[in-house]
Each structure stands twice: as C-alpha cells, then as structure tokens.
Amino acid sequence: MKRPNIVLIMTDQHRFDALGCYGNSVIETPNLDSFAREGTVFTSAYSCTPSCVPARTSLISGMDPWHTGVLGTGKGQGKMGGNFKHTLPGELSNSGYYTLGIGKMNFSPQRSLNGFHHTSLDEMGRVESPDFVSDYAEWFERNKTGDYGSVDHGIDWNSWISRPFHAPEFLHPVNWTANETIRLLAKRDPTVPFFLKVSFTRPHSPYDPVPYYFDMYREKPLPKPLIGDWAGMHDQPDDAHSPNAWRGKRSDEEIRRARAGYYGLVSQIDQQIGRLFAYLRQIGAWENTVILFTSDHGDMLGDHNLWRKTYAYEGSAHIPFIVRLPKTMRHTYALPRFVDKPVCLQDVMPTLLEAAGISVPDTVDGKSVLPLLRGEDAGWREFVHGEHSWCYSEEQEMQFLTNGRWKYIWFPRLGTEQLFHLAADPGECRDLSADAAYVGQLAAWRERLVRVLEPRNCGFTEGGQLVCQAGKPPLVSPYYKLRTDSSDE
Structure with missing residues (x-):
C-alpha cells in the first residue's frame, strides 16, 4: 500500500x-x-x-x-x-x-x-x-x-x-x-x-x-x-x-x-x-x-x-x-x-x-x-500527568493529574492542593479539596501523584507523602544535562 x-x-x-x-x-x-x-x-x-x-x-x-x-x-x-x-x-x-x-x-x-x-x-x-x-x-x-x-x-x-x-x-x-x-x-x-x-x-x-x-x-x-x-x-x-x-x-x-x-x-x-x-x-x-x-x-x-x-x-x-x-x-x-x-x-x-x-x-x-x-x-x-516549573511567580509552579473527568492539582511551593470534578464542573469553579464529602477522592489522587513522582527521587516525596518545596531550589531534571552532554561527544 x-x-x-x-x-x-x-x-x-x-x-x-x-x-x-x-x-x-x-x-x-x-x-x-x-x-x-x-x-x-x-x-x-x-x-x-x-x-x-x-x-x-x-x-x-x-x-x-x-x-x-x-x-x-x-x-x-x-x-x-x-x-x-x-x-x-x-x-x-x-x-x-x-x-x-x-x-x-x-x-x-x-x-x-x-x-x-x-x-x-x-x-x-x-x-x-x-x-x-x-x-x-x-x-x-x-x-x-x-x-x-x-x-x-x-x-x-x-x-x-x-x-x-x-x-x-x-x-x-x-x-x-x-x-x-x-x-x-x-x-x-x-x-x-x-x-x-x-x-x-x-x-x-x-x-x-x-x-x-x-x-x-x-x-x-x-x-x-x-x-x-x-x-x-x-x-x-x-x-x-x-x-x-x-x-x-x-x-x-x-x-x-x-x-x-x-x-x-x-x-x-x-x-x-x-x-x-x-x-x-x-x-x-x-x-x-x-x-x-x-x-x-x-x-x-x-x-x-x-x-x-x-x-x-x-x-x-x-x-x-x-x-x-x-x-x-x-x-x-x-x-x-x-x-x-x-x-x-x-x-x-x-x-x-x-x-x-x-x-x-x-x-x-x-x-x-x-x-x-x-x-x-x-x-x-x-490519567495524564502534567507539571510546570515556576515562571511568573513561585506560587504558580504546579503538578497535576487528570483523566478528563477529575483533576487534581498540587502547588509544590505553597504545599496546597485543588480538586475539581470536571464532569460536573467543567469550568473548575468549585474547588472540592476542602469538602469533607470528597476526602477519599482527594487522597486517592494525591496517592497517584506520589506514585508518579517517587521514582524521580527528587525530594518531592518522602514516606509516601508530598513534600512542600517552599524555599528550595527549582526542580531541574537530570535528563537535560545527560542529553546536552551527550550531544558534545
């Protein structure tokens, strides 16, 4: 063909x-x-x-x-x-x-x-x-x-x-x-x-x-x-x-x-x-x-x-x-x-x-x-895992997970979270992270993010928990140096 x-x-x-x-x-x-x-x-x-x-x-x-x-x-x-x-x-x-x-x-x-x-x-x-x-x-x-x-x-x-x-x-x-x-x-x-x-x-x-x-x-x-x-x-x-x-x-x-x-x-x-x-x-x-x-x-x-x-x-x-x-x-x-x-x-x-x-x-x-x-x-x-280093301000650095129906966001520099039920609230107008009715859903998504980040061994997790990054240097992937160094060989 x-x-x-x-x-x-x-x-x-x-x-x-x-x-x-x-x-x-x-x-x-x-x-x-x-x-x-x-x-x-x-x-x-x-x-x-x-x-x-x-x-x-x-x-x-x-x-x-x-x-x-x-x-x-x-x-x-x-x-x-x-x-x-x-x-x-x-x-x-x-x-x-x-x-x-x-x-x-x-x-x-x-x-x-x-x-x-x-x-x-x-x-x-x-x-x-x-x-x-x-x-x-x-x-x-x-x-x-x-x-x-x-x-x-x-x-x-x-x-x-x-x-x-x-x-x-x-x-x-x-x-x-x-x-x-x-x-x-x-x-x-x-x-x-x-x-x-x-x-x-x-x-x-x-x-x-x-x-x-x-x-x-x-x-x-x-x-x-x-x-x-x-x-x-x-x-x-x-x-x-x-x-x-x-x-x-x-x-x-x-x-x-x-x-x-x-x-x-x-x-x-x-x-x-x-x-x-x-x-x-x-x-x-x-x-x-x-x-x-x-x-x-x-x-x-x-x-x-x-x-x-x-x-x-x-x-x-x-x-x-x-x-x-x-x-x-x-x-x-x-x-x-x-x-x-x-x-x-x-x-x-x-x-x-x-x-x-x-x-x-x-x-x-x-x-x-x-x-x-x-x-x-x-x-x-x-789900999809996303992230972005801080750009305009430290506080907007983020990590997120979503399957298109739910979205979980963690702000490493603030140590805070957000949870949105996109299927019911596609505009993300209601943050459910502090709602007692969704404590289980919040914990499940947090655990998923921990599992994504743990293999990096980059200080974002410890003992199965997310670790606030306030006051710490920005996260830099070691793969960038590996990639750029290899191009010089």
Whole structure:
C-alpha cells in the first residue's frame, strides 16, 4: 500500500474550547469543524507542560517532560536544543519522507533542523543570536507597502491588549504561514511521501487579527470569563496593572476585546487552513494524507483572573486534538466521532509513525492513539500527568493529574492542593479539596501523584507523602544535562 502523506497542523496557545467542534456555538471555524467530522475529536487531550518550549519539546521527541529535561520555561530550565537521538521529523526523514517545517519551531539554535530537511521560520519576536532573522521577518520587510514594522501596532508578545492588525492582510503571519506552506509543498519531490509540520504563531498574543476577523466578534456576545470560588487569590491589582499581566482582573470591556481578538485569530487561522486543505485536494493528496491538528497549550483569557498559560487549569492545559485518517486506511478502523480517553502531546510522534508504518523508538514515552480509533482501549493510561516549573511567580509552579473527568492539582511551593470534578464542573469553579464529602477522592489522587513522582527521587516525596518545596531550589531534571552532554561527544 502506498505510504500516506502526513500533515501536522499546530496552533499556538489555542485552548480546546475555542472551536465549534468542541461545542463552542459562538466561534466560527467551518473548515476545522468539517475536518473534524471526517475524523475523530479527542475530548480529553492535555499539554503536560503548558507553555511553548517544553510542550513542543515533548511533541517533537515523544518524551515526557522529565525525560526531555525541560519542565517549563521558568527557573533552571533549559531549551529544546537540537540534540535528540530520535525526533518525529528525523524518523520520517530516515524512512524516505520529505519533511518540511513551516512557522514556529522554538528550536535552539533557531536554525537547527531536528530531523527536518528544511524549515521556514516565523519565530515571533524570538531572536537568540545577533545574526538570526526569521524567514517571515525577512519576507515582511521585502514585501511591506510602507514605512512600518510587523509589530508597529504596539502590542507585546504576552499582552492581553487586542486590536486589529495594522498592515495589509497579506502580510499577516497567519496568512504567510499558509502561503509559505503551499509554496514549499509545490516545490517538493513528488516521488516520495511528504511530512508537513504547519505551525501557526497565533492565536498566541498579540491578539491582532486582520480587521475583517476582529470585526466579526467585536459586537458579538462572547463567553464571559469563568471565575471560581477560589479565584480571589489572583485578583491582584498590583499585577493586573501591567499590559503583560499574568494575573489580575481587567475591565469587562478589556476582557471582551481580548476575547474578540483571540476568536478573530482562530477564525482567520481556520480560513487559511481551509486554503491548505483545498490545495491538498487540488494536487490529489487529500485522500492519502493523515492529518493531525493540535496546539501546544491554551490561553486563560481572564478565566479565574489569570492570563496566558503555564497553569493546570482547563483554559491553559486542555488542548484540541483531532485526527483524520485517509481513505486508504479507514477500512480497518472503527473511527469513532469522539474519544474521551486521556491523551497528550507525547502521543503525536508514535501516532504518526504508526500511521506511516515506521517503528517507534524506545525513547518515546507517548502512545499511538490509532488503537483508540480501532476501538481498542484496553490498557490505555488512566490519567495524564502534567507539571510546570515556576515562571511568573513561585506560587504558580504546579503538578497535576487528570483523566478528563477529575483533576487534581498540587502547588509544590505553597504545599496546597485543588480538586475539581470536571464532569460536573467543567469550568473548575468549585474547588472540592476542602469538602469533607470528597476526602477519599482527594487522597486517592494525591496517592497517584506520589506514585508518579517517587521514582524521580527528587525530594518531592518522602514516606509516601508530598513534600512542600517552599524555599528550595527549582526542580531541574537530570535528563537535560545527560542529553546536552551527550550531544558534545
């Protein structure tokens, strides 16, 4: 059988519920919703380290954060690097695929290939060396129609501020990513199957859709932020004053405008993904292409008085994950419309390698989701474990477990816990950790986390109990040094 092409589409900071196929009746995402109807929507997909670099490190390597050595973007954490023994594009390249990465990669050095044959980069504002200029930035300067820059709208990369894009629509990074993908795909070697990683830099802030998509939501009723009975701890005016605030309540109008910009970006991305889908049909590749759509993490958008990412909460950690198999593979699959088993970004690499008929390296911690598409769920994981080092503040360092129905969170620097019954309270508005009726449930989840962390022997557990980390140095995985040292040999 002819090997399938593979397309991995990734958005940046895209929360799971900002898609029509995940139940959002306000947002307009017709192309992804139609795509989802041809595939399977995973309703309990999570980012195990919900910020850009660590999440993408797990995706490209198939490894848990502890084994990648990147536990967040905070204190003591390293970079992705280009020194993995096995990567998703590397295994596909070695097996005869032509591999292209377009958009945001987050590699270090930024021109590392990590197994790709070629990359064309939009790294947002990230510049790690004086001589680096991203392909998008270079193209923007060459094609702009006046004396302006790509961020002259004045919004920073982590801001809650929103406004329409200030330059002509064709210059927007979302449009560039789709155009660049189509341009490079047209130049591929047509005699071999291809792997595309198409990585949009939005809806990550700046919330700057082109005017058409900003106006689409400017006057539309939008979901209001969820505010839990515990969220007063993050209503901090001293933090909220910053244009790049990580927490604190802004005005209702500012929050609504942020959400309008965010939703506008999602709809703009959806329209450009539709162009890519049309091109795959045009070149006759649609019916022999595996497509997986996901994101690195979500965005709190003011939920619980929080902004951005790095949190265990649904807005930050719960991500879209949709798989569509080509016609050439569907006859052996049950192809359920929805799957509620817990999955994560580590599962992307083994899923796509299995779809290509390639052996999965023993360094991979994730699991292929293809058995779930065949209706085979025996032995699937009971829960996903996630974590993030402290980034904005010590108190937001966290560890979490979830199976999509319950979620347990432990804050190592505070020594406190939270428990949410997601099936009954999907917005995490009621913390059950102090409710006597749930003491058994709380203890069971705490014991599970102890079992996950004990083998690390990192000081987080002792005598079967979790140990508060207040005043202690940040947790650093020994695997990061092992990996980076081995690359120098």
